Amino acid sequence: MTILELKNVSKFFGGLAANTDISFSLEEGKIIGLIGPNGAGKTTLFNCITGFYPPSQGQILFKKQNITGLQPHQICRLGMARTWQKVRPLVKMSVLDNVMVGALCRTNSLKIAREIAMEQLKVVHIEHKTNMPAGGLPIGERKRLEIARILATNPELLLLDEVMGGLNTSESEEIIQLILETKSRGLTQMVIEHDMKAIMRISDRIVVLNSGEKLAEGTPAEIADNQEVIDAYLGESHA
Ligand SMILES: Nc1ncnc2c1ncn2[C@@H]1O[C@H](COP(=O)(O)OP(=O)(O)OP(=O)(O)O)[C@@H](O)[C@H]1O
Ligand SMILES: [Mg+2]
Incomplete structure (x- = not known):
């Protein structure tokens, strides 16, 4: 189709x-x-x-x-969700919060958004960086963060x-x-x-x-x- x-x-x-x-x-x-x-x-x-x-x-x-x-x-x-050629995470926010922003397009519940975000961080293999400021990630992980963020929009x-x-x-x-x-x-x-x-x-x-x-x-x-x-x-x- x-x-x-x-x-x-x-x-x-x-x-x-x-x-x-x-x-x-x-x-x-x-x-x-x-x-x-x-x-x-x-x-x-x-x-x-x-x-x-x-x-x-x-x-x-x-x-x-x-x-x-x-x-x-x-x-x-x-x-539909897209990543940006020039990755632009919310640098001062944590990795988890960056992905929660994606999830909040689907739910108003912070608890559910957090669960969705954790799940997607595991999918892209950066779950161990959850509480780090996103600005501190090296480029490879920033790119994966972008993908987690858009996956969180379902x-x-x-x-x-x-x-x-x-x-x-x-x-x-x-x-x-x-x-x-x-x-x-x-x-x-x-x-x-x-x-x-x-x-x-x-x-x-x-x-x-x-x-x-x-x-x-x-x-x-x-x-x-x-x-x-x-x-x-x-x-x-x-x-
Ligand atoms: N907001 C804009 N205002 C004016 N011109 C623009 C704007 N955005 C893109 N362009 C122009 O449109 C053309 C296509 O740009 P675009 O960024 O879509 O190319 P691209 O195929 O993604 O290139 P690259 O592989 O370098 O990323 C270029 O000439 C660019 O300068
Ligand atoms: Mg381009």
């Missing part, structure tokens, strides 16, 4: 077309990779989907409901913006395992990533953006073999 559908979505900043006429859909339970060069419009598209920017044109359907123009908190309540669709950015190989591997575990629980994920090995490994399908436009869409094998994608982004060495 289709969980997310984009119909001709465009986003303009003055004269700059950050997203132009983008259409694709996302099947429930799958991982879709979103790739493309710096400035291609990937984060902007996440901002449009999650309601941080209203699209200039087009329509976005989530679980068949038209969510175009809804506010981020409304979209979050419908079951989403059906997760949008992950470069959650492996700046991580070393073993830290990235931990994130990959987390993404695959999340998939095995039936959640749908859209993943922006520049690490091509990782994206090819985890994605069921890949959408390629270039200069704000959708350049290609297909299975990882089709994308790796697509001459336009190689020319615009992957380079011959990858092929």
